[in-house]
Amino acid sequence: MKLYYAPGTCSLGIHVILEEVGSPFELARLSLQSGDHKKPDFTAVNPKSKVPTLQRDDGSVLTEWPAIAYWLAATNPGAGLWPGDPAEQTRALEAMDFIVGTLHGHAFSRLFNQGKYAPSEADHPKVIEQGRAMVAAAYAEIERKWEGDPWLLASGYSVADAALFYVTLWARKFGVDLPPKVAKHWEAMLARPAVQRAMKTEGLAA
Ligand SMILES: N[C@@H](CCC(=O)N[C@@H](CS)C(=O)NCC(=O)O)C(=O)O
Known part of the structure; x- marks a missing residue:
């Protein structure tokens, strides 16, 4: 898994979740100030030009904070990040x-x-x-x-x-x-x- 993030932005929350899950992950750091999120390397991954963006091990890409958070929690039940009820x-x-x-x-x-x-x-x-x-x-x-x-x-x-x-x-x-x-x-x-x-x-x- 690879998290595209920009320091101190909303992607920090997903970064925390990845740390809670404990499985190996890569980080790709973007600078919003430098406009990295609007450059072709990144828009090819996420045309919405937003972090957080999570690239899964099969290459597919997840966007939108709640969706990424849910997927990480649901696929890692042992981490206890999603209620059962x-x-x-x-x-x-x-x-x-x-x-x-x-x-x-x-x-x-x-x-x-x-x-x-x-x-x-x-x-x-x-x-x-x-x-x-x-x-x-x-x-x-x-x-x-x-x-x-x-x-x-x-x-x-x-x-x-x-x-x-x-x-x-x-x-x-x-x-x-x-x-x-x-x-x-x-x-x-x-x-x-x-x-x-x-x-x-x-x-x-x-
Ligand atoms: N609806 C998106 C919002 C993500 C978002 O607003 N990300 C900001 C950083 S906190 C961003 O990438 N901003 C760059 C821009 O809008 O140009 C989500 O839930 O992930």
């Missing part, structure tokens, strides 16, 4: 969709790339303000719905925790106030050897 599986899907689709895809996206939402630079402060409000609202909802301790789901650690981890790295970077359960989750994640290995490889500091 359908009710909890549904909660895992619900959490990943909200974190990746809403908190990352709508809220943080406004803090990273104002130009996508407003062509005029004069409007960028408004986009940032809107993004910050959306981030705060999404974290409040995650905190309200929290069922486990310290993990998101009542059934224990799952790939959904790796999703929350990568967005919380960003939240800290942007100085977002973390609700108590999210703050405890961040510390619990940092204590996991898999997380420590992925952070070290990507050259990231907590």
Whole structure:
């Protein structure tokens, strides 16, 4: 398996999952700043120009964070990254969709790339303000719905925790106030050897 990643981006969550699984994998590092994801070598692998991208051992390629996470969890049941109970599986899907689709895809996206939402630079402060409000609202909802301790789901650690981890790295970077359960989750994640290995490889500091 080969993970195409860019340090400190959402691919960090998949990197953590690969470390949790423990099977051998290769890493292909991309620099989004240098536009590596738009160069032909990479677009031949993933025409969407996005990380994470996972190339499987048979050469086939998986894209989209929740799909990659699910596949890794489902094909490595011994790693205990996916709940057994359908009710909890549904909660895992619900959490990943909200974190990746809403908190990352709508809220943080406004803090990273104002130009996508407003062509005029004069409007960028408004986009940032809107993004910050959306981030705060999404974290409040995650905190309200929290069922486990310290993990998101009542059934224990799952790939959904790796999703929350990568967005919380960003939240800290942007100085977002973390609700108590999210703050405890961040510390619990940092204590996991898999997380420590992925952070070290990507050259990231907590
Ligand atoms: N829907 C995608 C989103 C992936 C995504 O937004 N990746 C970002 C890094 S966090 C990226 O590759 N950005 C490059 C670009 O959009 O140009 C998923 O779930 O994997």
